[in-house]
Amino acid sequence: MNLNAIKVIYFNEMMRFWKTLFQSIASPVISTALYFVVFGSAIGSRMENIEGVSYGLFIVPGLTMLSVLTQSISNASFGIFFPKFTGTIYELLSAPVSFYETLIGYVGAAATKSLILATIILVTANLFVDLNIAHPFWMLSFLVLTCVAFSLFGFIIGLWADNFEKLQIIPLLIITPLVFLGGSFYSISMLPELWQKVTLFNPVLYLVSGFRWSFFEVSDVSVGISLSMIFLFLAICIAIVAWMFRTGYKLKQ
Amino acid sequence: MDSIISIKGLSKTYNSGFEALKTVDLEINRGEILALLGPNGAGKTTLISAICGIISPSSGSVTVDGYDIIKDFRKTRSMIGLVPQELTLGAFDTVWSTVRFSRGLFGSKRDDAYLEQLLKDLSLFDKKDSEIRALSGGMKRRVLIAKALSHEPKVLFLDEPTAGVDVELRKDMWKIVHKLSLQGVTIILTTHYIEEAEEIAERVGVISNGELLLVEKKDELMESLGKKQLLIDLKEPVKKIPSSLEKYNIELSDDGLQISYTYVVKDEEVDVSVVLHEITNSGLLLKDLKVEQSSLEDIFVGLVKEES
Numbered sequence: 001m002n003l004n005a006i007k008v009i010y011f012n013e014m015m016r017f018w019k020t021l022f023q024s025i026a027s028p029v030i031s032t033a034l035y036f037v038v039f040g041s042a043i044g045s046r047m048e049n050i051e052g053v054s055y056g057l058f059i060v061p062g063l064t065m066l067s068v069l070t071q072s073i074s075n076a077s078f079g080i081f082f083p084k085f086t087g088t089i090y091e092l093l094s095a096p097v098s099f100y101e102t103l104i105g106y107v108g109a110a111a112t113k114s115l116i117l118a119t120i121i122l123v124t125a126n127l128f129v130d131l132n133i134a135h136p137f138w139m140l141s142f143l144v145l146t147c148v149a150f151s152l153f154g155f156i157i158g159l160w161a162d163n164f165e166k167l168q169i170i171p172l173l174i175i176t177p178l179v180f181l182g183g184s185f186y187s188i189s190m191l192p193e194l195w196q197k198v199t200l201f202n203p204v205l206y207l208v209s210g211f212r213w214s215f216f217e218v219s220d221v222s223v224g225i226s227l228s229m230i231f232l233f234l235a236i237c238i239a240i241v242a243w244m245f246r247t248g249y250k251l252k253q
Numbered sequence: 254m255d256s257i258i259s260i261k262g263l264s265k266t267y268n269s270g271f272e273a274l275k276t277v278d279l280e281i282n283r284g285e286i287l288a289l290l291g292p293n294g295a296g297k298t299t300l301i302s303a304i305c306g307i308i309s310p311s312s313g314s315v316t317v318d319g320y321d322i323i324k325d326f327r328k329t330r331s332m333i334g335l336v337p338q339e340l341t342l343g344a345f346d347t348v349w350s351t352v353r354f355s356r357g358l359f360g361s362k363r364d365d366a367y368l369e370q371l372l373k374d375l376s377l378f379d380k381k382d383s384e385i386r387a388l389s390g391g392m393k394r395r396v397l398i399a400k401a402l403s404h405e406p407k408v409l410f411l412d413e414p415t416a417g418v419d420v421e422l423r424k425d426m427w428k429i430v431h432k433l434s435l436q437g438v439t440i441i442l443t444t445h446y447i448e449e450a451e452e453i454a455e456r457v458g459v460i461s462n463g464e465l466l467l468v469e470k471k472d473e474l475m476e477s478l479g480k481k482q483l484l485i486d487l488k489e490p491v492k493k494i495p496s497s498l499e500k501y502n503i504e505l506s507d508d509g510l511q512i513s514y515t516y517v518v519k520d521e522e523v524d525v526s527v528v529l530h531e532i533t534n535s536g537l538l539l540k541d542l543k544v545e546q547s548s549l550e551d552i553f554v555g556l557v558k559e560e561s
Binding site for chain 2: 002004005007008009012015019082083086087088090091092093094095096097098248252253
């Protein structure tokens, strides 16, 4: 195991985060504050409680997931896409580094960044609403698993993309709609029955639902199913990445 | 001689169907400087990329210090340093951070003293905190060399190290190569500048169309394939070469004032003194004479032409 390599890849990726620290912290703080002002205070004050939870509070897990999902994907995809784009990937390919080590370095760094971001969002949210976490252990578990799973997914996009357009297209056209339609800002019980059924095909629903349960013990689907779905997604991502590395897909001929 | 890299039947066909390497066999000796010479698209970079792990060979095998490049990739790759042809560097990294990154990536423990010395040797130390985008092209090239040497490799591949580099820097680069060679590093460089191979290499391999046409000691190559030309200026012009000289490969210039005799140095049957004797006896009045030797460039052009 080339531990030194994992260490330098991880810290090199984290360096990018520290270099843009202000941007990294300011943007989630500002966007969270905006969501709270608009949805929490302005609109939320006119809305009924959802399953006993005030609307301002209800949207916290969804809001966190929205940022975690998009940031995990963008950090991880950019992390591996950029060396491909600039050509510095030659060094990674010629180094005594296995695919697991590369993966741990890049995905570990992207997931860490998302975790830091989620913490910042939750702390900011706490300024607007009184946040109580019913199951801190499960909250953290859901968060870590989601960060890792979506960083892996981002890594796949970064490997697959051969231009900036492709890099943006999946987060923009698939992930953002899935998050918005996956019950981030509402309970699916508020939807007509047909759309409730359709929403069950949206994987993000299970993430948000499980995560929300760990805060308020309120969920759209059972926690066990949520957890299984995250693991399933994780397993699929690992399998795809393993296949990509074994065949050298888009990396080497 | 002790070989450090052994290439057997290495071939590479790209997905596009392009056959970049056709069954290459090559032994690279420990500590030598080998120049791989060939025109653009000959397969030089493909050969290096296959040894370093950047592309997967289609068939054949390569061992580095006895270890297989695929089965024991950790061992072989940690012995190799690669300086790529393009100036591929992260623009926002500092010199120091990128060199330290490379060392770690190749599995070596942090050793700031070694890296400091390395940067000093490459005249980069005062730029160590500069961002790479602020450096000149020549400096970037040095940073790439520093990265390749950061983990103290036994073998260094330099892919077109002086392409697009000015004369001054090119000579500097040659000095660096010589110094590394003295330290026992085996150096393989690709180039299409004959001058470069002639200047620094001990052995020269000629690649064309994915085939290794020959690998020989530079001096022996010059000797075995090198032709010499004896040029003789005459005092008075002549209309034709005297019949006594017709059996030799002698040509007369258009103005009739110079004759030239071309011969292969290694050819056992050639005795220049006999030819000279016959020329003086033929009645020609000699004014001056000189001998010209073909350069590696002439040899190279001849070989590649023959091939195609």
